[in-house]
Amino acid sequence: xxxxxxxxxxxxxxxxxxxxxxxxxxxDLQYVEDPEYLEFFSIFFANVIAKLGKKLNLRQRVIASATxxxxxxxxxxxxxxxxxxxxxxxxxxxxxxAEESPIHIKNMVAETRLFFSQPPYSVKSxxxxxxxxxxxxxxxxxxxxxxxxIFHPYRTLLSLCKTESSSDLQAEAGEVAAGIDDGLRYxxxxxxxxxxxxxxxQLAWSIINDTYRSNxxxxxxxxxxxxxxxxxxxxLHSPTREMLQSHSSSxxxxxxxxxxxxxxxxxxxxxxxxHASNTGKKSAQDFIGFFADLNxxxxxxxxxxxxxxxxxxxxxxxxxxxxxxNTARTSFQGQATQAGSPFSSTTHASRSGSLSGAGTPVxxxxxxxxxxxxxxxxxxxxxxxxxxxxxxMRENRLSDLSHPASGRPVAVNKMLERTQAAG
Amino acid sequence: MHGExxxxxxLQTDPMRLYRAKxxxxxxxxxxxxxxxxxxxxxxxxxxxxxxxxEPEGQIYAIKKFKPDKEGDVVTYTGISQxxxxxxxxxxxxxxxxxxxxxxxxxxxxSIYMVFEFAEHDFLQVxxxxxxxxxxxxxxxxxxxxxxxxxxxxxYLHSTHILHRDLKPANILITAxxxxxxxxxxxxxxxxxxxxxxxxxxxxxxxxxxxAPELLMGAKHYNKAVDCWAVGCVIAExxxxxxxxxxxxxKLDSKKNVPFQRDQLLKIFEVLGTPEEKDWPGVRDxxxxxxxxxxxxxxNRLSEWCQSRIRSQQxxxxxxxxxxxDPDKRLTAKEALMHKWFQEDPRPTWNVFHYVAANxxxxxxRITQDEAPSMMGVxxxxxxxxxxxxxxxxxxxxxxxxQHLSQQSQANLSQQxxxxxxxxxxxxxxxxxxxxxxxxxxxxxxKKARIS
Ligand SMILES: Nc1ncnc2c1ncn2[C@@H]1O[C@H](COP(=O)(O)OP(=O)(O)O)[C@@H](O)[C@H]1O
Ligand SMILES: [Mg+2]
Numbered sequence: 001x002x003x004x005x006x007x008x009x010x011x012x013x014x015x016x017x018x019x020x021x022x023x024x025x026x027x028d029l030q031y032v033e034d035p036e037y038l039e040f041f042s043i044f045f046a047n048v049i050a051k052l053g054k055k056l057n058l059r060q061r062v063i064a065s066a067t068x069x070x071x072x073x074x075x076x077x078x079x080x081x082x083x084x085x086x087x088x089x090x091x092x093x094x095x096x097x098a099e100e101s102p103i104h105i106k107n108m109v110a111e112t113r114l115f116f117s118q119p120p121y122s123v124k125s126x127x128x129x130x131x132x133x134x135x136x137x138x139x140x141x142x143x144x145x146x147x148x149x150i151f152h153p154y155r156t157l158l159s160l161c162k163t164e165s166s167s168d169l170q171a172e173a174g175e176v177a178a179g180i181d182d183g184l185r186y187x188x189x190x191x192x193x194x195x196x197x198x199x200x201x202q203l204a205w206s207i208i209n210d211t212y213r214s215n216x217x218x219x220x221x222x223x224x225x226x227x228x229x230x231x232x233x234x235x236l237h238s239p240t241r242e243m244l245q246s247h248s249s250s251x252x253x254x255x256x257x258x259x260x261x262x263x264x265x266x267x268x269x270x271x272x273x274x275h276a277s278n279t280g281k282k283s284a285q286d287f288i289g290f291f292a293d294l295n296x297x298x299x300x301x302x303x304x305x306x307x308x309x310x311x312x313x314x315x316x317x318x319x320x321x322x323x324x325x326n327t328a329r330t331s332f333q334g335q336a337t338q339a340g341s342p343f344s345s346t347t348h349a350s351r352s353g354s355l356s357g358a359g360t361p362v363x364x365x366x367x368x369x370x371x372x373x374x375x376x377x378x379x380x381x382x383x384x385x386x387x388x389x390x391x392x393m394r395e396n397r398l399s400d401l402s403h404p405a406s407g408r409p410v411a412v413n414k415m416l417e418r419t420q421a422a423g
Numbered sequence: 424m425h426g427e428x429x430x431x432x433x434l435q436t437d438p439m440r441l442y443r444a445k446x447x448x449x450x451x452x453x454x455x456x457x458x459x460x461x462x463x464x465x466x467x468x469x470x471x472x473x474x475x476x477x478e479p480e481g482q483i484y485a486i487k488k489f490k491p492d493k494e495g496d497v498v499t500y501t502g503i504s505q506x507x508x509x510x511x512x513x514x515x516x517x518x519x520x521x522x523x524x525x526x527x528x529x530x531x532x533x534s535i536y537m538v539f540e541f542a543e544h545d546f547l548q549v550x551x552x553x554x555x556x557x558x559x560x561x562x563x564x565x566x567x568x569x570x571x572x573x574x575x576x577x578x579y580l581h582s583t584h585i586l587h588r589d590l591k592p593a594n595i596l597i598t599a600x601x602x603x604x605x606x607x608x609x610x611x612x613x614x615x616x617x618x619x620x621x622x623x624x625x626x627x628x629x630x631x632x633x634x635a636p637e638l639l640m641g642a643k644h645y646n647k648a649v650d651c652w653a654v655g656c657v658i659a660e661x662x663x664x665x666x667x668x669x670x671x672x673x674k675l676d677s678k679k680n681v682p683f684q685r686d687q688l689l690k691i692f693e694v695l696g697t698p699e700e701k702d703w704p705g706v707r708d709x710x711x712x713x714x715x716x717x718x719x720x721x722x723n724r725l726s727e728w729c730q731s732r733i734r735s736q737q738x739x740x741x742x743x744x745x746x747x748x749d750p751d752k753r754l755t756a757k758e759a760l761m762h763k764w765f766q767e768d769p770r771p772t773w774n775v776f777h778y779v780a781a782n783x784x785x786x787x788x789r790i791t792q793d794e795a796p797s798m799m800g801v802x803x804x805x806x807x808x809x810x811x812x813x814x815x816x817x818x819x820x821x822x823x824x825x826q827h828l829s830q831q832s833q834a835n836l837s838q839q840x841x842x843x844x845x846x847x848x849x850x851x852x853x854x855x856x857x858x859x860x861x862x863x864x865x866x867x868x869x870k871k872a873r874i875s
Contacts, residue, residue: 004583007516007518008516077442081442082438082442086438086439094503094508097503097505097508098508098512100613105501124435125434125435130501131500133502134500134503135443135500136439138502138530139439139442141503141511141530142450142530146511146528146530147515148508148511148512149512149513149515149516149613391434394434394438395434398441401441
């Protein structure tokens with residue numbers, strides 16, 4: 001959110017490759033039967049952060065920062081060796097300070113402890129002592145290498161879209177209008193803005209929220225996530241699709257055809273008033289021009305879009321009693337009459353009482369491409385299951401560490417003895 | 424098995440114990456990396472030490488130690504202070520020749536240590552050196568170089584959307600090789616998308632003498648222009664060796680409402696005249712507008728003020744434009760940097776001391792041996808008596824500084840409170856609980872300022 005992205009700690013130190021990401025899970029993989037569970041953890045814990053954030057009245061951006069802190073922490077640590085719940089609390093506590101909207105530690109501890117003690121978490125070990133949270137904050141900030149300024153896709157998104165001002169999103173992004181100037185677009189040369197119909201911006205915003213359910217935020221720079229979210233919105237949001245009527249065979253459409261097989265709706269772009277034109281054809285040029293002007297790799301955007309769709313596919317198998325608000329999926333439910341969820345499969349619709357209750361037929365959604373369906377069909381995963389898996393992982397890890405026979409390095413045992421003695 | 428029982432207990436009682444053990448083992452302590460040479464200054468939020476790296480080159484650093492954030496009489500540890508988080512978060516993102524460089528941050532034992540490049544001097548010390556020791560004006564070449572580099576650093580800060588919000592002589596440092604370094608980002612804020620209006624977070628910003636009129640008039644939204652006003656004040660102070668608008672701060676009331684800063688505004692009006700609507704259309708909408716109208720009217724006499732002090736038409740022009748009442752009309756840092764004053768002779772130099780005679784150089788920063796027991800190791804060779812003397816000196820200076828800042832009971836203290844009387848090392852005021860000078864307005868202001 002700050003300063004110059006290309007000179008930022010975010011860009012220089014915290015955009016990491018897949019190999020590093022895999023390596024970070026090495027220990028965890030020893031203790032989990034199916035690596036897929038670790039991906040469910042990503043969804044699960046992000047949801048925990050989002051829900052806790054709601055309880056604490058944190059703004060979206062604070063929640064997003066907390067989530068990024070959490071991801072960064074687990075680039076260096078293992079689930080099986082830590083307690084993700086105290087880590088989550090510390091992430092929220094630091095993020096609130098880093099985003100200049102601090103919460104009092106007493107409230108923080110009380111609310112968090114209560115929230116975590118309830119099902120499905122039923123965490124009994126969360127400390128009632130403020131200093132325990134403060135202590136965790138301290139270690140966390142150290143592990144974060146004191147890099148506390150986070151860039152988020154939200155701002156890029158707003159800079160790309162022309163909106164009917166006074167929206168909640170503007171407020172949420174925090175008085176953007178007051179602060180906007182040269183620092184906003186830190187890549188490319190584009191200065192165009194898309195004019196989006198109602199709901200489309202909200203959808204793109206929600207897609208961005210959803211990206212935090214995965215490791216995308218530590219793999220890709222935020223502006224690429226914003227552009228992808230916008231791209232998915234343009235392609236998949238029906239009213240937007242209708243608005244963007246055109247007949248193009250652009251690179252954008254090629255990308256889009258990778259994403260959806262049955263995409264037939266024509267698109268038309270619209271740019272700022274000065275560029276607005278009467279002919280669909282001209283506008284189509286503008287639409288392509290808009291993305292071209294952004295000067296980002298469209299194949300890369302396509303890749304990221306694939307990953308987001310994979311996330312949704314996985315997410316469809318994850319079931320929570322009350323899904324957190326403000327995800328693209330729920331927002332799709334909200335506007336089911338106008339927009340079919342591009343991501344949801346029948347599972348989604350069937351378990352969403354509100355959707356079927358409303359009796360509105362869901363617009364036919366484009367099919368998810370085959371190669372992202374590798375998760376399809378397998379069992380449903382719930383927080384309770386994940387909590388059990390986590391508990392088992394941690395117990396096994398600890399008992400391994402405390403058995404010399406397990407072949408653990410002596411140093412670790414020594415260390416444990418020391419802490420045992422100290423504790 | 425013993426192990427399993429134990430692992431069960433550890434998961435229930437202290438699940439992060441193993442993690443902490445690992446981290447503690449890997450951590451390198453401050454004292455294993457630095458030799459503490461002495462104590463420089465105690466501010467509201469911590470203490471600054473001079474230190475030398477144990478590395479072969481043995482470079483000199485300033486280490487700022489933040490006290491743990493405590494609350495109430497019962498010391499409960501509430502974690503890292505907002506101010507430290509700010510200063511760290513912002514400092515980690517910026518690199519510029521004219522901003523004091525952060526080398527590293529060490530977290531150890533509930534304390535945070537920020538390791539900065541060492542700066543031998545600061546603006547307050549230069550002012551003091553000229554007013555007390557040399558008893559001459561700061562030569563215009565020197566003055567211009569100081570301001571030029573200050574603006575150069577500020578242009579960078581503003582380009583990264585950071586408001587400094589506490590520019591004043593004590594926070595603007597100079598290295599031994601003559602490079603200006605803006606320091607103390609403890610009040611700095613990003614202006615991109617604040618989640619709350621800036622006003623909500625910090626009710627009061629900027630030490631009163633350097634506070635822009637829109638802040639004094641109660642504006643809820645403000646911008647980079649507040650820093651530019653402060654630069655104007657700093658220029659004037661360098662030129663006259665005393666603060667130009669040396670008002671007395673009206674205290675926050677018990678409900679932490681910001682009172683009308685009558686005296687400070689009057690000090691400004693005496694020099695710049697009462698603001699007129701044609702110069703500052705927005706003034707009518709300011710919360711304190713009615714209060715302001717009740718003040719006696721004044722004429723602008725800045726030109727007169729500048730005659731003996733700035734001695735350059737362009738210098739006067741620059742000041743006039745930095746002191747524009749309307750924040751939208753005030754010169755930006757960038758415009759100020761491009762100002763004609765810097766293009767006319769004498770030109771600014773990259774070593775601010777370039778033309779300063781050796782016998783006129785400001786003295787080196789004084790260090791003392793820290794008396795607080797909890798502090799980092801002090802060199803053993805220091806005699807106890809010396810330490811005590813130094814302490815007394817420090818307290819005396821702190822006292823002077825307190826007056827310098829507060830201007831309380833000005834009548835009583837009358838002329839003894841000299842402008843810029845704080846010693847070079849004492850520019851951070853003594854905080855509550857140290858030396859008993861809790862009357863230091865400077866630290867109180869900042870403390871309040873940081874309550875959010
Ligand atoms: N890098 C440095 N080198 C030398 N002295 C410094 C340095 N940083 C700070 N100081 C000294 O310590 C004082 C207080 O530091 P500062 O960062 O302003 O903390 P505070 O928030 O307490 O005002 C400064 O006014 C200056 O005298
Ligand atoms: Mg200071």
